[in-house]
Amino acid sequence: MNLFSEIRALVIEALEAMQAEGKLPEGLDFKNVAVEPPRDALHGDMATNAAMVLAKPAKMKPRDIADVLAGKLAEDARVSVAEVAGPGFLNLRLAPVLWQNVIKAALEAGQDFGRSAMGADKKVNVEYVSANPTGPLHVGHTRGAVFGDALASLLDFVGYDVTREYYINDGGAQVDVLARSSYLRYLEQHGETVEFPEGTYPGDYLIEVGEKLKAQYGDKFVGQPEEVWLKEIREFATEAMMDLIRADLKALGVEMDVFFSEKSLYGTGRIEGALETLENKGLIYEGVLEPPKGKKPEDWEPREQTLFRSTDHGDDVDRPVKKSDGSWTYFAPDIAYHYDKVTRDFDALIDVFGADHGGYVKRMKAAVSALSDGQVPLDIKLTQLVKLFKNGEPFKMSKRAGTFVTLRDVVDQVGPDVTRFVMLTRKNDAPLDFDFDKVLEQSKDNPVFYVQYAHARVCSVIRKAEAAGISVDDSTLLAADLTKLDSDAEINVAKKVAEWPRLVEIAGRTNEPHRIAFYLYELASELHSHYKKGDEDHSLRFLQEGDAAASQAKIGLARAVAVVISAGLGILGVTPAQEMR
RNA sequence: GCACCCAUAGCUCAGCUGGAUAGAGUGUCGCCCUCCGAAGGCGAAGGUCGAAGGUUCGAAUCCUUCUGGGUGCGCCA
Numbered sequence: 001m002n003l004f005s006e007i008r009a010l011v012i013e014a015l016e017a018m019q020a021e022g023k024l025p026e027g028l029d030f031k032n033v034a035v036e037p038p039r040d041a042l043h044g045d046m047a048t049n050a051a052m053v054l055a056k057p058a059k060m061k062p063r064d065i066a067d068v069l070a071g072k073l074a075e076d077a078r079v080s081v082a083e084v085a086g087p088g089f090l091n092l093r094l095a096p097v098l099w100q101n102v103i104k105a106a107l108e109a110g111q112d113f114g115r116s117a118m119g120a121d122k123k124v125n126v127e128y129v130s131a132n133p134t135g136p137l138h139v140g141h142t143r144g145a146v147f148g149d150a151l152a153s154l155l156d157f158v159g160y161d162v163t164r165e166y167y168i169n170d171g172g173a174q175v176d177v178l179a180r181s182s183y184l185r186y187l188e189q190h191g192e193t194v195e196f197p198e199g200t201y202p203g204d205y206l207i208e209v210g211e212k213l214k215a216q217y218g219d220k221f222v223g224q225p226e227e228v229w230l231k232e233i234r235e236f237a238t239e240a241m242m243d244l245i246r247a248d249l250k251a252l253g254v255e256m257d258v259f260f261s262e263k264s265l266y267g268t269g270r271i272e273g274a275l276e277t278l279e280n281k282g283l284i285y286e287g288v289l290e291p292p293k294g295k296k297p298e299d300w301e302p303r304e305q306t307l308f309r310s311t312d313h314g315d316d317v318d319r320p321v322k323k324s325d326g327s328w329t330y331f332a333p334d335i336a337y338h339y340d341k342v343t344r345d346f347d348a349l350i351d352v353f354g355a356d357h358g359g360y361v362k363r364m365k366a367a368v369s370a371l372s373d374g375q376v377p378l379d380i381k382l383t384q385l386v387k388l389f390k391n392g393e394p395f396k397m398s399k400r401a402g403t404f405v406t407l408r409d410v411v412d413q414v415g416p417d418v419t420r421f422v423m424l425t426r427k428n429d430a431p432l433d434f435d436f437d438k439v440l441e442q443s444k445d446n447p448v449f450y451v452q453y454a455h456a457r458v459c460s461v462i463r464k465a466e467a468a469g470i471s472v473d474d475s476t477l478l479a480a481d482l483t484k485l486d487s488d489a490e491i492n493v494a495k496k497v498a499e500w501p502r503l504v505e506i507a508g509r510t511n512e513p514h515r516i517a518f519y520l521y522e523l524a525s526e527l528h529s530h531y532k533k534g535d536e537d538h539s540l541r542f543l544q545e546g547d548a549a550a551s552q553a554k555i556g557l558a559r560a561v562a563v564v565i566s567a568g569l570g571i572l573g574v575t576p577a578q579e580m581r
Numbered sequence: 582g583c584a585c586c587c588a589u590a591g592c593u594c595a596g597c598u599g600g601a602u603a604g605a606g607u608g609u610c611g612c613c614c615u616c617c618g619a620a621g622g623c624g625a626a627g628g629u630c631g632a633a634g635g636u637u638c639g640a641a642u643c644c645u646u647c648u649g650g651g652u653g654c655g656c657c658a
Contacts, residue, residue, distance in 0.1 A: 031598095032598085034597090034598085034600090036597070036600085037597090038600095038601075039596095039600080039601065039602085039603080039604090040601075040602075043601070047600085047601085049599095049600060052600080052638065052639080055638075056638085062638075085601075086600090086601050086639095087600090087601080087638060087639070088638080089600075089601065091601095132658070169658060171658090172657080172658050173657075173658075174657080174658060262658095288655095289655050290655095291655080292582075292583070292654050292655080293582040293583065300655085303655075303656075305655070305656080307655095315584095316583070316584055316654090317583090317584095317654085317655090319655085320655060320656080322656090323655090323656040324655090324656050325656070327656085329655090329656075329657095329658090330657070330658045331658095333658095334658095355585095355586075355651080355652060355653095356652060356653070357652090357653085358584090358585055358586065358652055358653060359584075359585075359652075359653035359654060360653090361584095361585070362584075362585080382585090382586075382652090384586085384587090384651090384652095385651090385652095425594090426593095426594075426595095427594090427595085429586060429587075430586095430587075430594080431587090431651085433593075441620095442620045443620060443621095444606075444607095444620080444621075445593095445606055445607055446620095447606085449620070450606095450620090450621095453618085453620065453621085456618080457617090457618065457621090460617075460618060461617055461618095464617055465617085502597085503597085506597055506598095509597095509598080510597085510598090514595090515595090515597085518594095518595060518596095518605090521595095521605080521606090522605080525605085528621060528622070529621095529622065529623090531617080531618090531621080531622085532613090532619090532621065532622040532623080533622085534616085534617065535613080535614080535616070535617095535622080536613095538616075538617095541616085541617055542617060543617045544617095545617095579618090580618080580620065
């Protein structure tokens with residue numbers, strides 16, 4: 001139930017009635033007519049731009065339209081006041097019963113309040129993390145993981161059939177490096193002193209892999225040339241790394257539906273098939289690329305390569321799919337992978353990349369556009385850097401100094417809930433400061449705490465009510481006489497609750513889960529503010545001594561806030577706190 | 582050189598398919614605990630929304646140019 005859509009429907013109805021009465025020309029497009037919360041609450045509860053949007057096509061003055069429309073709307077019982085303001089805005093004040101009904105709807109729907117049918121019957125694929133299986137996840141991956149996961153939950157909440165997917169880059173040279181590094185650890189387990197040359201991974205996390213290799217293979221590979229052990233150890237190590245990554249993700253509360261292996265594309269004709277699809281569209285050719293202007297690579301020489309004509313689909317230059325030695329570039333399996341997603345009948349694709357992969361956005365979009373004949377939209381969300389701080393001091397990451405911060409370090413120190421919420425307190429494409437001390441601070445400038453505290457406060461009130469012998473289970477609250485919520489203060493809280501379904505749709509439409517976090521902060525603020533008003537005006541307190549009926553109505557309001565906070569935190573993957581101890 | 586992202590209060594950031602007098606937090610200054618959790622609340626001060634043009638009834642938002650920052654740019658994924 002979205003009150004804003006409901007009132008918008010009412011406005012459209014009134015406009016149509018005006019047309020029927022000849023007060024407005026036929027054939028107007030109402031799609032730009034919006035009903036929104038006004039910037040300033042003094043203007044009313046909702047405002048519509050209908051008169052201004054329609055003035056030009058209707059060849060009428062905005063105020064003339066607005067005056068008639070205001071009269072029509074005022075006839076409806078739901079509208080208590082409709083007045084024209086400014087150049088032609090129409091401000092509406094709604095009957096209190098509408099806000100009371102919002103509370104009722106929230107209590108009735110519980111966690112499902114605000115769910116939308118926006119994405120009904122549509123399948124969307126969200127690909128995120130997709131880190132190389134060569135080591136544990138670090139902080140950068142953490143942000144991508146949290147963002148992608150919250151986005152997936154958000155899309156689920158607005159009705160999409162969501163698939164959470166991880167693309168395992170297990171087909172390139174980096175897994176060979178992993179295998180060689182693991183082999184060194186294996187030799188180490190056999191008592192050899194090993195050195196890690198440039199281009200291998202010296203990380204401690206491979207020691208365990210070395211141990212397991214020894215347990216599995218004994219001394220079978222000792223002293224053997226690479227061709228004997230590379231393939232087996234590569235598979236073994238890759239699997240071990242994926243186990244590690246899966247465990248890391250789980251610690252953060254992220255669970256994927258699909259792990260898609262790049263390797264599975266090789267030797268099966270799937271890459272060839274995807275490229276053939278492009279070739280059939282005339283988008284593959286042999287050619288020579290121009291060198292990038294301005295920065296000239298030292299070793300540049302013109303080379304003929306197999307190219308994808310991505311410029312036909314919005315890219316700046318055509319992209320190579322084959323290296324000069326005839327083997328695939330990394331882009332080729334990426335094309336095949338996205339082709340696979342297209343053929344799995346998704347209505348929309350979303351890729352979450354780190355900002356350092358921003359250069360691949362255009363070519364990936366071009367590929368999907370070409371492969372789906374423009375039918376499947378691909379949205380690519382980039383997550384910016386996370387800057388770490390400790391006690392307000394920048395915290396430099398260095399592998400050599402051993403201060404390399406992994407996802408596990410973060411989760412172990414501050415917990416998954418705090419990690420997730422903080423990572424979502426910035427827009428995905430804005431850099432994020434993450435201060436290990438600040439995020440654990442229990443104060444107002446820590447949004448995690450502030451929102452959790454609001455939820456805990458409601459829980460506390462409910463506990464108090466129970467202790468006082470007042471029945472406050474959800475069905476009792478639902479049956480309470482909510483018309484008792486008639487003060488301005490209470491209606492204001494209800495108004496904020498009423499924004500939730502609309503906010504969810506906006507966030508879902510823009511693929512921006514951070515909006516949920518910001519809204520929850522505002523809602524928490526309303527709750528805290530209202531709570532405080534009870535100090536002065538006891539009639540606003542949730543718990544009304546000696547009056548169970550009044551208490552139940554007021555606690556109903558509090559409970560509605562808690563339900564929305566809980567649902568919102570649920571989307572972000574954060575557990576609501578029952579108490580702050 | 583080109584492409585993408587960013588530029589909003591002293592600081593960190595929101596800002597809805599373009600809407601009214603641009604909002605939070607923090608910092609500064611002031612106020613509020615015999616009473617549902619003060620881990621909180623209320624108020625004051627603080628802005629030519631990087632600059633200049635353009636589109637529009639209306640621009641922080643869309644377009645162009647410029648300035649300043651970040652990222653990336655053919656046999657690395």
